[in-house]
Amino acid sequence: MDTITLTALVAMASIVTAGITIAVGCIGPALSEGKSVASALNSLAQQPDASPTITRTLYIGLAMIESTAIYSFVISIILIFANPFWTYIITLK
Amino acid sequence: MNISPDQTVYWKYGFVEINSTILTTWVLMFVLVVASILINRKLTLGLGRTRWQNTLEIIVTTIIKQLKDVGIDEPRKYIGFLGTLFIFVATASICTMIPGYESPTSSLSTTAALALCVFVAVPIYGIGAKGFVGYLKSYIEPTIIMLPFNIIGEFSRTLALAIRLFGNMMSGTMIIGILLTIAPLLFPIFMIVLGLLTGLVQAYIFSILASVYIAAAVRGIGHE
Numbered sequence: 001m002d003t004i005t006l007t008a009l010v011a012m013a014s015i016v017t018a019g020i021t022i023a024v025g026c027i028g029p030a031l032s033e034g035k036s037v038a039s040a041l042n043s044l045a046q047q048p049d050a051s052p053t054i055t056r057t058l059y060i061g062l063a064m065i066e067s068t069a070i071y072s073f074v075i076s077i078i079l080i081f082a083n084p085f086w087t088y089i090i091t092l093k
Numbered sequence: 094m095n096i097s098p099d100q101t102v103y104w105k106y107g108f109v110e111i112n113s114t115i116l117t118t119w120v121l122m123f124v125l126v127v128a129s130i131l132i133n134r135k136l137t138l139g140l141g142r143t144r145w146q147n148t149l150e151i152i153v154t155t156i157i158k159q160l161k162d163v164g165i166d167e168p169r170k171y172i173g174f175l176g177t178l179f180i181f182v183a184t185a186s187i188c189t190m191i192p193g194y195e196s197p198t199s200s201l202s203t204t205a206a207l208a209l210c211v212f213v214a215v216p217i218y219g220i221g222a223k224g225f226v227g228y229l230k231s232y233i234e235p236t237i238i239m240l241p242f243n244i245i246g247e248f249s250r251t252l253a254l255a256i257r258l259f260g261n262m263m264s265g266t267m268i269i270g271i272l273l274t275i276a277p278l279l280f281p282i283f284m285i286v287l288g289l290l291t292g293l294v295q296a297y298i299f300s301i302l303a304s305v306y307i308a309a310a311v312r313g314i315g316h317e
Contacts, residue, residue: 063298067253070260077267 003092010089018076025072029065036061097200097263114200121185121197152180156300163301164308171307174214178207179300182258186292189265189285196292199262201255208255211303212247219310231310254302261295 001009040058044051098113105111132145142150156176160168185196197203219228232243265288272280 059294060298060301063257063294067257067260070264071256073264074256074260077263 003089006092007089010085014079014083014086018079021072021079022076025076026069029069032065033062036065098195098197099200099202101195113195114197114203117185117195117197118203121181121188125180125184152176159301160304163304164312165304166312171218171304174210175300175304175307178211178303179296182207182296182299183293186262186289186296189288189292195266196262198258199266201259204255204259204262207258207299208251211254211306212251214303215247215306215310218307222311228310250302250306254299258295258299261291265291 036058040054044054047054098117101113103111103113103116128145129149132143132149135143136146153172153176156172156179157168160172160175165171182198185198188194189196198207216228219231222228223231232240265284269281269284269288272284
């Protein structure tokens with residue numbers, strides 16, 4: 001396989017994977033964050049005086065759930081901007 | 094586009110380089126240490142406290158209360174480490190308001206170093222509280238089948254701590270950078286505000302997770 005096809009293949013694979021990673025990787029966290037906020041609102045409606053604890057636990061839970069989305073984001077950013085395969089391939093001229 | 098302050102190099106000699114991450118970390122350390130020394134010079138118990146002493150007292154008592162909530166019985170033994178983690182990451186995030194400043198936690202080096210500190214601190218505090226054999230026994234709780242999972246869990250917790258903080262901080266600066274090419278005036282302001290909020294929340298999360306790990310190592314599971 002000549003260098004040009006290889007370069008094109010690496011670029012295509014990186015871009016497509018980056019897009020799919022961030023797209024699929026954000027579905028799960030978004031759904032679960034929605035569920036957690038909904039249940040927090042429910043419990044706030046039932047017990048408004050437990051509001052500081054509920055709010056704090058909600059934020060901690062949201063940050064933990066958010067981290068999985070952040071993992072996919074980090075991978076896709078690495079694929080676009082700090083891709084080791086790309087930096088190797090473009091030195092092969 | 095450089096995704097990390099590691100790539101802004103100010104001085105280089107051989108393989109030693111002073112990049113933006115190191116320089117910013119030194120400046121932050123200097124500011125925090127000097128501020129603490131200056132405030133601690135004139136501590137009073139009376140009502141005529143300076144407002145800086147009040148600020149420090151609020152911070153310290155809040156952290157002590159949080160540590161007690163999380164399950165650490167003697168917060169004063171651990172507040173040196175855990176409080177420093179929180180204050181360092183929180184100050185690094187708040188200072189993003191200063192123009193031209195890039196938070197050192199948006200580089201994987203800093204967050205990996207902080208996570209490694211937690212990784213090393215948990216066994217040290219665990220052995221200090223429960224003794225060597227007692228701490229090693231905690232890996233066999235609840236059954237010996239869990240031994241490989243507990244060990245893998247230690248490493249993956251550390252990795253998750255580092256990547257979570259790095260990803261949150263880096264994504265904040267990157268999104269601001271991307272938005273600057275689209276709508277230079279209004280959107281970046283919202284994103285900077287959001288970045289401040291996530292920065293503080295992530296500082297809180299980092300130190301709370303570190304304290305939960307230390308609490309689990311010091312008192313063990315099922316000792317509520």
